Amino acid sequence: xxxxxxxxxxxxxxxxxxxxLKVADLFKYDAFKDFSLDDFxxxxxxxxxxxxxxxxxxxxxxDKEGCTYDNGDVKVPKSFHHAWKVMSENSWxxxxxxxxxxxxxxxxxxxxxxxxxxxxxxxxxxxxPGLSISNARVIEHHGTDxxxxxxxxxxxxxxxxxxxxxxxxxxxSDVGYQRTKAVPDPKSKDPRIYKIDGxxxxxxxxxxDLAENIIHxxxxxxxxxxxxxxxxxxxxxPKIWVNPDGTLGEPNDVFCxxxxxxxxxxxxxxxxxxxxxxxxxxxxLLGEPHSGMAKMFEMMNEARMGCxxxxxxxxxxxxxxxxxxxxxxxxxxxxxxxxxxxVPIIQHEDVRRMLMNLKAGTEAMRAMIGKLYYMIDxxxxxxxxxxRKKAFSKVELLTPLVKAYISDLGYMLIRDAxxxxxxxxxxxxxxxxxYARDCKIVSIWEGTNYIQAGDLVGRKLPLEGxxxxxxxxxxxxxxxxxxxxxxxxxxxxxxxxxxxxDTNDFPTRYMQYFGGEKIKVVPLTITRFLDCFSETLMxxxxxxxxxxxxxxxxxxxxxSADGIFYRGKIETVKYFCRNILPNVFARHLTLELxxxxxxxIPEAAF
Numbered sequence: 001x002x003x004x005x006x007x008x009x010x011x012x013x014x015x016x017x018x019x020x021l022k023v024a025d026l027f028k029y030d031a032f033k034d035f036s037l038d039d040f041x042x043x044x045x046x047x048x049x050x051x052x053x054x055x056x057x058x059x060x061x062x063d064k065e066g067c068t069y070d071n072g073d074v075k076v077p078k079s080f081h082h083a084w085k086v087m088s089e090n091s092w093x094x095x096x097x098x099x100x101x102x103x104x105x106x107x108x109x110x111x112x113x114x115x116x117x118x119x120x121x122x123x124x125x126x127x128x129p130g131l132s133i134s135n136a137r138v139i140e141h142h143g144t145d146x147x148x149x150x151x152x153x154x155x156x157x158x159x160x161x162x163x164x165x166x167x168x169x170x171x172x173s174d175v176g177y178q179r180t181k182a183v184p185d186p187k188s189k190d191p192r193i194y195k196i197d198g199x200x201x202x203x204x205x206x207x208x209d210l211a212e213n214i215i216h217x218x219x220x221x222x223x224x225x226x227x228x229x230x231x232x233x234x235x236x237x238p239k240i241w242v243n244p245d246g247t248l249g250e251p252n253d254v255f256c257x258x259x260x261x262x263x264x265x266x267x268x269x270x271x272x273x274x275x276x277x278x279x280x281x282x283x284x285l286l287g288e289p290h291s292g293m294a295k296m297f298e299m300m301n302e303a304r305m306g307c308x309x310x311x312x313x314x315x316x317x318x319x320x321x322x323x324x325x326x327x328x329x330x331x332x333x334x335x336x337x338x339x340x341x342x343v344p345i346i347q348h349e350d351v352r353r354m355l356m357n358l359k360a361g362t363e364a365m366r367a368m369i370g371k372l373y374y375m376i377d378x379x380x381x382x383x384x385x386x387x388r389k390k391a392f393s394k395v396e397l398l399t400p401l402v403k404a405y406i407s408d409l410g411y412m413l414i415r416d417a418x419x420x421x422x423x424x425x426x427x428x429x430x431x432x433x434x435y436a437r438d439c440k441i442v443s444i445w446e447g448t449n450y451i452q453a454g455d456l457v458g459r460k461l462p463l464e465g466x467x468x469x470x471x472x473x474x475x476x477x478x479x480x481x482x483x484x485x486x487x488x489x490x491x492x493x494x495x496x497x498x499x500x501x502d503t504n505d506f507p508t509r510y511m512q513y514f515g516g517e518k519i520k521v522v523p524l525t526i527t528r529f530l531d532c533f534s535e536t537l538m539x540x541x542x543x544x545x546x547x548x549x550x551x552x553x554x555x556x557x558x559x560s561a562d563g564i565f566y567r568g569k570i571e572t573v574k575y576f577c578r579n580i581l582p583n584v585f586a587r588h589l590t591l592e593l594x595x596x597x598x599x600x601i602p603e604a605a606f
Contacts, residue, residue: 002057002058002059002060002061002079003057003060004052004053004056004057004059005056005059005060005317005320005321005430005431006051006052006055006056006059006120006121006317006320007052007320007321007324008048008051008117008120008316008317008320009320010044010048010117011565012362012363012366012565012569013044013113013116013117013366014041014044015545015549015565015569016113016366016367016370016545017040017109017110017113017370018037018040019548019552020367020370020544020545020548021109021370021371021374023037023040023107023109023110023374024037026107026109026374026377026381029377029381029382029383030381031105031381032105032106032107032381035106040110043106043110043114044114044117047092047114047117047118048117050086050087050090050092050118050121051117051118051120051121052121054082054083054086054087055083055087055118055121055122055125055126056121056122057079058077058079058080058083058122058125058267059121059122059124059125059431059434060428060431060434061077061078061079062076062077062079062080062122062124062125062266062267063124063264063266063267063431063434063438064266065077065078065079065266065267066266066267067208067259067266067267067268067269069256069258069259072207072255072256072257073207073209073256074207074208074209074256074259074269074271075208075209076208076209076210076267076269077267080125080128080210080267081210083122083125084125084128084158084210084211087129087158088157088158088159091104091157092118092129093129093132093133093156093157093158094129094132094133094136094155094156094157095110095111095114095115096108096110096111096133097133097136097137097156098140098152098156101136101140101148101152101153101156102152102153102154102155102156102157103133103156107373107374107377108373108374108376108377108380109370109373109374109376109377111373112305112309112369112370112373113366113369113370113373115130115306115309115313116309116312116313116316116366116369117313118313119309119310119312119313119314120313120314120316120317120320121317122267123265123268123310123313123314123435123438123439124264124265124266124267124268124438125267125268126310127204127205127265127268128161128205128208128210128268129158129161130303130306131161131162131163131164131204131205131303132155132156132158132160132161132162133155133156133162134162134164134299134302134303134306135155135162135163135164135215135217135299136151136152136155136156136162137298137299137302138217138234138286138295138296138298138299139151139152139155139215139217139236139286140152141295141298142234142286142287142295143236143286146244147236147284147286149246150242150244150246151215151236151242154213155215158211159211159212159213160211160212160213160214160215161205161208161210161211161213161214161215162214162215162216162217163203163204163205163206163214163215163216163217164203164216164217164296164299164300164303165200165203165206165216165217165218165219165237165273166178166200166219166296167200167201167202167203168180168198168199168200168201169199169201172202173447173448173451175219175229175232175293176227176228176229176232178198178219178220178221178232179198179199179221180196180197180198180199180200180218180219180220180221180275181196181197181198181220181221181222181223182194182195182196182197182220182221182222182223182233182235182283182285183195183197183222183223185282188282192284192285193282193283193284193285194220194222194235194282194283194284194285195276195279195281195282195283196218196220196235196237196275196276196281196282196283197275197276197279197281198218198220198275198276199257199272199273199274199275200218200272200273200275201272201273202260202270202272202445203216203270203271203272203273204268204269204270204445205268205269205271206256206259206269206270206271206272206273207239207256207259207269207271207273208269212240212248213238213239213240213242213248214238214239215236215237215238215239216236216237216238216239216254216273217234217235217236217237217286217296217299218234218235218236218237218275218283219232219233219234219235219292219293219296220232220233220235220283220292221233222289222290225289225290226290229293230290230293231290232290232292232293233285233286233289233290233291233292234285234286234287234291234292234295234296235283235284235285235286235292236283236284236286237252237254237275237281237282237283237284238252239251239252239254240252241282252280252281252282253275253276253277253278253279253280253281253282254273254274254275254281255273255274255277256271256272256273256274257272257273257274258271258272259271259272260272262441263437263440263441264434264436264437264438264439264440264441265437265438265441300446300447301399303446304399304400304402304403304446304447304452305369305372305373305376305399305402305403306446307402307403307406307407307442307445307446308365308368308369308402308403308406308407309369310407310439310442311365311406311407311409311410311411311439311442312362312365312366312369312406312410314410314414314435314438314439315358315361315362315365315409315410315413315414315417315435315439316362316366317431317435318358318413318414318417318418318432318435318436319355319358319359319362319413319417321417321421321430321431321432322354322355322358322416322417322420322421322432323346323355323358323359325420325421325424325430326344326345326346326351326355326420327344327346328344329344329345330342330343330344330345331345331348332345332348334347334348335348335349345420351420354416354417354419354420355416355420356572356575356579357413357416357579357580358413358416358417359568359572359575360542360572360573360575360576360579360580361409361410361413361576361580362413363542363545363569363572363576364538364539364541364542364576364580365406365409365410365538367538367541367542367545368398368401368402368406368534368537368538368541369402369406371541372394372395372398372399372402375391375392375394375395376391376395378391379391379392379395393463393464393468394468394472396460396463396468397456397460397461397463397468397469397472398472398537399460400452400453400455400456400460400530401452401456401530401533401534401537403446403447403449403452404443404449404452404453404527404530404534405530405531405534405535406534407439407442407443407449408443408449408531409534410439410442411436411439411440411442411443414432414435414436414439415436417432417435418432418433418436449527449530450526450527452530453526453527453529453530454523454526456526456529456530456533457507457510457522457526457529461507466507469507472537473500473503473504473536476496476500476536476537476540477497477500477501479493479496479540479543479544480493480494480496480497480500480540481493481497483543483547484497488546488550488570489543489546489547489573489574489577491577491578492539492543492546492573492574492577492578493543495539495577495578495581495582496536496539496540496543496577496581498585499532499535499536499539499581499582499584499585500536502532502584502585502588503529503532503533503536503584503588505588505591506525506528506529506532506533506588506591507529509521509591510522518594518596520596520599521591521594521595521596524595524596524598524599525587525590525591528587528590528591529587529591531583531584531587532583532584532587532588535580535581535583535584536581536584538576538580538581539576539577539580539581542572542573542576542577543573543577545569545573546569546570546573546574549565549566549569549570549573550566550570552566553566553567553570
């Protein structure tokens with residue numbers, strides 16, 4: 001295997017979990033009552049070890065070797081097989097899965113940040129378990145007892161893997177136009193068995209040699225079903241048919257016609273699949289006919305949260321390399337003393353600026369992702385129905401932000417990491433350029449970032465008559481007002497208050513634009529609104545962390561390891577609020593201008 005570049009300091013991850021989110025509070029739920037903080041610490045330590053010794057060394061090898069295709073068969077990079085064996089045999093595949101079906105039953109908050117580590121070690125490799133677990137959860141929620149017995153444990157333990165099959169050549173984001181069809185199988189006595197006929201493309205992990213079987217979740221239209229998404233059903237389609245006793249039967253007429261040659265994630269097979277080319281593909285209907293989109297969106301929403309984790313993992317990995325390189329690379333005297341000796345580039349102001357972009361950005365991402373996963377735990381396990389509903393509504397509101405903003409910010413920050421390394425950052429000696437190539441897909445798949453912005457404005461803002469959003473933005477304003485006189489963060493809270501007010505002006509104006517002459521301003525600005533909302537939310541979370549760090553600093557020596565961490569956190573909070581949050585004000589200015597030149601220009605002028 002190749003060289004390992006995974007070199008994570010997990011101190012901020014542990015701060016988020018144990019000091020900021022206080023995950024020990026989750027032990028009050030029955031699902032987690034048998035865990036302890038010592039258990040969580042041990043799991044993090046072991047995950048770090050797996051990243052360094054097992055997954056990390058496969059990253060550059062996997063990128064260079066890639067997947068290979070030969071007449072329907074796909075092989076993953078050779079080094080992936082050992083990594084998969086270690087992950088499956090040591091129960092790393094399904095950390096938050098149901099223990100009844102082979103999962104470990106860990107909280108989502110811990111699982112999400114452990115997956116950040118794994119993704120930092122090798123993003124392409126982690127697409128295989130990521131989709132499998134989401135696939136298993138859909139089957140758990142909507143399959144029969146027989147389905148659960150046949151499929152779940154093998155998916156959760158890595159014996160089999162899973163996919164989701166939505167995209168077709170003429171139906172990408174516009175899923176309702178898909179052509180894959182399903183008809184009842186005349187040879188089967190089971191009314192849930194259908195014949196599947198159609199082609200799917202861009203199927204992540206659609207074919208490979210890591211596992212003995214692949215379980216596809218396929219969207220198809222039952223013959224005679226209504227048009228659009230309302231007529232789509234969801235089918236469980238094994239690559240190899242599974243007999244009632246759990247043994248593998250005959251191949252299920254699922255053929256891989258090729259794999260894509262991509263900008264990044266070369267070790268992840270992106271396949272084109274033909275279902276039923278010979279008329280022999282069978283699928284099992286999950287739930288009622290014509291209800292497939294709602295079920296698939298459960299998997300999509302989980303995957304969209306996963307997109308945020310993917311971007312965070314690769315951005316954090318880029319920061320790890322950049323900060324270490326900046327400490328070791330000597331170039332030029334200080335700006336303030338041009339006659340002095342050369343210094344490590346970390347002492348140059350502009351390098352500090354880029355490193356602080358990376359540090360503040362990754363820590364804000366981690367805070368946001370950790371917070372949402374914690375709310376998912378509350379929404380699933382709190383005994384109080386009102387508390388579960390409130391947490392679920394917040395997760396619904398903020399999921400588009402995690403998917404879209406973090407993937408865009410991550411790609412931009414990796415650019416800074418490349419710049420810190422200079423010429424070698426542009427070369428393949430270090431994997432930072434690979435992180436940029438791997439990261440770009442995250443803003444595209446699972447619904448492009450414009451679709452996320454449309455979802456935020458069209459579906460999430462109106463939740464409960466707009467009350468979910470209003471409660472959240474008002475909570476930020478109240479926090480800012482409460483702390484605007486703070487001796488350390490008063491200036492930052494004033495910026496936060498203004499940012500919240502400017503952010504709130506977007507939906508206020510949208511209400512006026514809908515149905516009027518200025519309606520085109522809405523689609524031209526919704527991505528900017530999502531960015532403003534995200535940065536305002538992140539600043540709020542960072543300031544909360546700053547208050548925690550300041551209190552913790554009182555109990556340690558300032559020059560101790562913990563003291564330096566807390567002091568660093570306080571300065572990072574200030575940097576985010578004073579250097580990243582002000583982007584909100586520029587975007588708000590564009591809203592006030594109500595500029596429509598992008599659509600007013602003649603199409604022929606392009």
